Amino acid sequence: MEKQQGGKQVNKKLNKKEANAQSPKRIINETISGIPIKAIYVPTDIKTLNYNRDLGFPGEYPFTRGIRETMYRGRPWTMRQFSGFGTSKDTNKRYKFLLAHGETGLSVAFDFPTLYGRDSDDSISTGEVGKCGVAISSLEDMETLFDGIPLDKVSTSMTINGPASVVWAFYIAAAENRGIKSNILRGTIQNDILKEYIAQKSWIFPPEPSMRIITDIMEFGAKHVPQWNTISISGYHIREAGSTAVQELAFTLADGFTYVEAGIKAGLDVDIFAPRLSYFFNSHLDFFEEIAKYRAARRIWAREMKNKYKAKKQESLLLRFHTQTAGCTLTAQQPENNIVRTAFQGLAAVLGGTQSLHTNSMDETWALPTEKAVLIALRTQQLIANETGVANVIDPLAGSYFIESLTNEIEKEAYKYFDKINKLGGMVKAIENGFPQREIADAAYRYQKAVEEKRRIVVGVNDFVLDEEKIEIPILKINKGVEQEQHKRLSDLRKKRNNNKVQKSLKAVKHAAQTKENIMYPILDAAKAYATLGEVCNAMKEVFGVYKEPPMF
Amino acid sequence: MNKKLRILVAKPGLDGHDRGAKVVARALRDAGFEVIYTGLHQTPEMIVTAAIQEDVDAIGLSILSGAHMTLFPNVLKLLKKQKATDILLFGGGIIPDEDKKVLYKSGIGKLFGPGTPTSEIVEYLKKYFKTE
């Protein structure tokens, strides 16, 4: 007891010393998210911790220590680099390059028009076709994208939300046209519309019809594509929009619970769809905070799924997640330093028990990554897996006074947000009121202020700056002809397909939108008839309308 | 009463990353500007119409999608067509140096890269409208 009380005294003594030190302005008593931290942690900080109740063994409830008994000793995480640019042909080449160099899963980045359900030849797409990802306007583009890639063997993650139903239909149709049955396809569609309203802003329809499409997808998936993750509930973009770690966790889990409730309300059995829900988190700079965040996430999800949503299957309780290192922490200045930032962030994700990982490339503040940069990023993961030894022991930081205390703290703060959201009438209402949007914008502004006032140091940006720095890394150029090429492909397609069939299929989509019929079936038919992304989305827009954001600052 | 500077902050194109635009809007407000924010997914036509109706002194565009070589010139062209070239067009985003050079030559104001302190943008605008 005496010794433990000593913790307080040590902290006091240290604080006094620091107060006399030279740089009192810098923030050292809180995490990047503003959670207060002390100089030293002692056993009293975790005196309420009960091993069986709060941690459990890996693969055991509440899964704080990991979702699998053997974790990376059994199977390493999936190394999955998010990529896509130019035409489907350009990206197909990059996928083959990555697979040849040891990547174990694919992850498709779409361009803005595609993310927004617009065709490449839509006038608002001008200038954006193939720029931030690959342009996919029809089944034909999807077929080219995966040409020569074994869809029965790889798992494919697709970052697509508003038009997820249509793009997924393209994928399923592309596989079926090659004789690959949908029930052996593996992969993920992001399909997380709530975080689009909160942070990423590539929405199409208003929340209500969007939630209905999502439950249709969950139902269709459970029946016909059982190995597919039908929603990847994403905190990544919430974090990139400037949220804190706690906000990322709380808003993402609240989104997740909303999907569960929607599924249950639509009459689906929770144990049928919940195992196909997965998560996607950010890995930011504050090393320990990130690790604690992942651990808290698993514990909260398992507890709520079991107690509140009465899930019975163990698979329903497991929070499986993909991680991407934080793009917003990369600097345009001294871009080579980004390799190091990414390595630390990747390490935090692995120590936090991620199921798959994307490591950013050093040049990503400038453009999409070059082949060389993306190879270094992939090598960073391979280094963590094969050289550092961190993957050999499961949840090696468990029991650390600091980590366990921080895990508890983050969990506590997340529940405070759940309360607030409940008081607002649930997540959809909270979003309509702009609550999470406002919280995030506030946090982003606070962070920016701290950087500008040099209370937070960003190496190479507000300290350790090189005078007259020259950027010496090569930058990927997107071939200027992409837009024209896409225009031509689309106009050719519109000529050669059976347009009668297309019109009929679009009518069926509209009909399903107006009734309660599962909309995935007519969408899949439309995809197979080579209706374009924009055509299918427009058919739905006619019934569902489009979303408008509340102005929030 | 002194004249208040009015700035239109807009996000053209389809890119929804509005963190930067919103942080800049707030910083400009905190520096005493009146900021008109038009939201996401704006076409050049919408931006220029709004700028004229609101009689703004400057337009700030935030572009992170790589479409800057299409969007900046299109907005500028429309401003010229409407004889509204007294409105300063500036911006921010991921814009490589060689593209910057081309845009500067065409008469576009300063383009701020990632990591720019908001105070730098405020200073730039204050200075620009003082010397004008």
Place this chain on the structure above:
Amino acid sequence: MTIIENNKDHANQILHRIYHRTSHAWRIGITGPPGAGKSTLVERLAIDFVKHNKTVGIVCIDPTSPFSGGAILGDRVRMSSLFLDPKIFIRSMATRGSLGGVARATNEVCDLLDAFHKDIIIIETIGVGQVELDVAGIANTTIVVLVPEAGDSIQTMKAGLMEIGDIFVVNKSDREGADRLTMEIESVLEMKNSQRTPPVLKTVATEGKGITDLYNCIMEHQKYLVSSGDFTKQKREKITSEIVELIDSKIKSNLWQNKKINSNLTLLVEKVIKGQQTPYHASEKLIKIWKNSRGVSR
């Protein structure tokens, strides 16, 4: 408009010259608490007016930050579908320190829009929760927008709002509590002793429900005002207050531009601090000085 907002010397000259062209437009004020969906309602109404072949001016008002003097004017975000319609002109204004929900120059900006032959002018107040009654002095028809969530507080906080509304709208009426709120408003209005009981409408602005009803109500109100003679009464009151306000501001600026007043003010403040003077006496003294020096500085 910028000139008028900035209160430059020749603003009044401009307004004087266009005044004879300004009695054309019907001015509609829209007020209510934050989150009531005012902007969306304005957007829908504007579309409806254009459909009826009317031109529309919209003035949106947002608060100025009392700390920096800056403002973020974000109402356009909700109205993006109107941007390219040549029949619609949108202008955002900051309150610049004026209370009461509208900007100081709102009336003048409306005059300008009027002079440019807008048939309809819609004024949207800031909606930060305080009582925003000034709009009623500018508008011909004042619409008060409420939402079911605001139901509990209507008796207490909205006393003023109940007075100024010519039409009441319960927006987001697909939500729980809409019927109850409608009844509550109606019962409060029935207690009012007047010839015309304001109608209470239910809308879902995001889906365009109830907008046609609202349009019809506005038209009816316009007819009523004109036929009952209240319109002339309203006009008389408005012109009176305009003249009074113009004189007020002239006097004020005359007063504070007087160098003698300012230098004496500084002196008197010091005296008050030293206990040799009270603010009451000091103000009397300043007014005397001003009266004696009138015409000197200006």
